[in-house]
Amino acid sequence: MNDLTPYLVISTTLFCLGIFAVLTRRNAISILMGIELILNACNLNFAAFSRFVTPPDDISGQIISIFGIVLAAAEAAVFLAIILAIYREFSTISPDETDTLKG
């Protein structure tokens, strides 16, 4: 726990689980959960590098993580608004069935 590698392995695992959710889930909200996992893995990486790689008085990594959380909040709000609009239009939120634009 006083080493960089365990944190990197944890965040890699989270990232890959998020990718797996985005690739295989067929419900838009589950895909949003996968995206949140990916963003969390990214923030964890920034915090770990801020602790172990940069000097102790440099906390830029943590600040970048905070900006990441802000962006995740904005993204989640817009994502759910789009999901609500899609649900009103199609009565489903499965990405496979909302294919009106498909040629």
Next chain:
Amino acid sequence: MELKPLVFYVFALLTIGSAVIVVTVRNIVHAAFSLMVTLFSIAGLYVFLQADFLAATQVIVYVGGILVLILFGVMMTSGRLDMKLKMERGQLFWGGLVTILIFALLLGVIRRTPWNVQEELGTVEGTTAQIGKAILQSEFLLPFEVASVILLIALIGAVLISRKEVREDE
């Protein structure tokens, strides 16, 4: 036996285990609550990284905000709460293959890269004041203001997208 490494590994296992549940469970409400456990344990990992302000922000914004938004989304888009998630076998196979390839690639990168880890880690006594100074008095002031504008845009955009369309001519 020392307590600190034990607590760290408990948090690490909780993070990964509950994330696996988020990805695999078939009931979407269970997935959302499992995501809550994941986010809480990541806040615990932030504490181990001596990022106390970040841990508090994680709990407030993720658990208190985004998770509630996700649960609202679940409840407004599924007629019944026990909505089942279907998965296709071919999609599972190819998705799993791509995921495992990416995982192996990233692990290889982690193992081979010579990380420039600091010799002395030192302890930090609370990062809140440092973060405030860095945001308000140095190079992070402009990103901070841009982030506030982005939040305003997201707010207006979300309201505009999700409301019912009202036509003048009807």
